[in-house]
Amino acid sequence: MKSDRFSYRAPWWLPGGNPQTVWAALASRRHFGPPPRWKRSRWKTPDGDFIDVDQALHSSAQEAPLLVLFHGLEGSSASQYAVAFADFSAAHGVAYAVPHFRGCSGELNHAPRAYHSGDFQEIDWILRRFAEEHPGRPLIAVGVSLGGNALMRWAGEMGTEATSCVRAIASVCSPLDLAAGGHAIGRGFNRVVYTRMFMRSMVPKALGKLEQHPGLFDRQKLLAARDLYEFDNLFTAPLHGFKDTTDYWARASAKPVLHSIRVPALALNARNDPFVPAESLPTQQDAGHHVTLWQPEQGRDVGFPVSYGPLGLPGHVRAMPEAVGNWLLAHL
Template sequence: MGSVLSFGILMFAAQTPRTYFTTNPAFLRLKKGRQVTNIRAFVESSCPSLFDKFRPAWWLTGGHLQTLYAVLGDFSKVDQVVYDRTGAHYFTPPASERSLDDETPIVVVLHGLSGGSHESYVRAILAPAISLVNEGGLGYRAVVVNFRGCAGVPLTSPQLYSAGYTDDIRQAVWYISHLYPKAPLLGVGFSLGANLLARYLAQEGENSRLVAGCVLGCPWNLVKNSEALESGWLSRHVYSRAMASNLKRLIQRHVSAIAQFPGSSLGQQTPKVLSVKSMTLVDFDNAITRVAGGSSPPFPFPSAWDYYKWASSDQLLGKVRVPLLSINADDDPIINEVPVDAADNGWVVMVMTRGGGHLGWFEVQGSAHYPRRWVSKPVIEWLKACGENLYADNEKAVPFRDADGWLVGAGNEHLGCREAGSGGKVEGAETEEGMLAGL
């Protein structure tokens, strides 16, 4: 009886993702013979997994279970990745283990709210992306951009990161482009990092140095999604407080560094935040992120809600001018509002799966004894198609120059980046003690 019930649940839950194209899809230039194709034909021919059924593991059929498994599951033995650390940038595969051509595509990854290069959802994409072609991988290079204070990155100023501040990403892209000027760069963002990637692509428009992007579990409208997160008892007391708890732990780890800036907003707010036993994500953002989540202007904001309004990526979606694939789950307990109409932007393809939770998408594949992330398949197909087939017009990218050892971009002379020195190898599965993963 149990096996019949399991089969019934599996068949009921299996659904083909809904893929949304606009009525006027953008036309893409391909490398081969400079051919032109529209983005719908490009996706339909390159990403067959998007048009196959997603079958959640029978014991992970709801969004809450999918999300909790992403947080509590043991992923230390799967999708193992080793990085070369250079400041906040984690490169893989390590240079000592493999030599790659300078034109090899590079996957540039932005992690979630309080995560980093160690997260299982990051490694689920990078492991097949960097694996050798004869082993079923893409053979690509990848770089995870760890946010300020995350994954061992030190705080050297009284500024954190946020869902809207894109200058750190902009500088990271300059740096990677400087190291590998011939390589096509492909952006992948998760949750908060997805929102950042969408904003970056919109701000850069046709001048983007990333030739394509993919966003997973993007929150899009931070106002509406935060309202939904705070209004439900379970979402407020479980998810919102869990995310705030992670951020408090992150602040706690950098107390000594923050103490070096006692007159800053971050320095003044930190003791207050750490004295509160329990807070929601909005509470944390109202105390810390709205004042220290980026440079001035536009920070500080009058309230967390003003910050959410400014940082929402859906309002900029119409300005994206490179191929962008977005995948969300319809039962994500953290993300409720998804702009499936894509602001009528022909460069954007929106996908909604039936089930999957927040950055979960777990299904049992073949003879595997543990669930794997379904989303890895379409993302890898997308990266392969974009990295190997798209023609990149680098002449449109905003140029940068050397200014006394700093890379400075045209129109952004107030920004600069330079080599931070090697930090050795890092095992990708080394988690942050005391932090809940997967968020």
């Protein structure tokens, strides 16, 4: 049901969505104590490729829960939200791991495919492997942005079967309606700043794929792409079994399957997130009985910075991980 338990209010000196995002990404603190330390493992995928998994080295009891975080577009264990969740996990004695989507750990994966917003098959084998390797730990999972849509899509596709793997899941600032989010990021300020930022990372990776697999796509057309719609049309959609971007965004979105989720699930979306238009957010009728909707007016895209001290500076991003992490722990 709709809940007001996360009634976030941004610091007075961060009015509007874009400043909240930029501050959280570039200037806000991610942890109270020392930064997390990681142990990296390489997992072979069922199709002979690999992903890299970072597991936090802080101590936790053998029976403590394991929190798995699925990062967003071009994210990693170094992303501000991943570090903030590591800080939360260490403070609460929870084991913590960040599996990297293919190509996001600093090394290009081998197969032609990469990753995408509806990659629920990849989510499935990753979660099942965690469950097999940690049979004494209850498993909880959170996905941020792209990772959240893929996680919710997985839960909707699995239905009651998901309960045999995880106790609870959450998505944070995820574009559960990919068409609405995709068109939003291609307009105005978003196109000038965020689209360019993503393309600077994604295009070189795609060209690396072309070197690995000559003829995979048209190089000149990819270099001419100026937004995610064009990029997905040339690269993401055809490489992952979709007809085109429109087909990809329609079939990969989690919103149409939210009502099929049978495990406790939380969907947190700020209503001032320009990546995810408020009118596209799910209603309770869309979500069904097992999904809790948190939709605060402020927070922007994964930011949710909080202030402290006499001047309200410099801000911290633990408000969101604390609220989401405690919700997940309450549903063990």
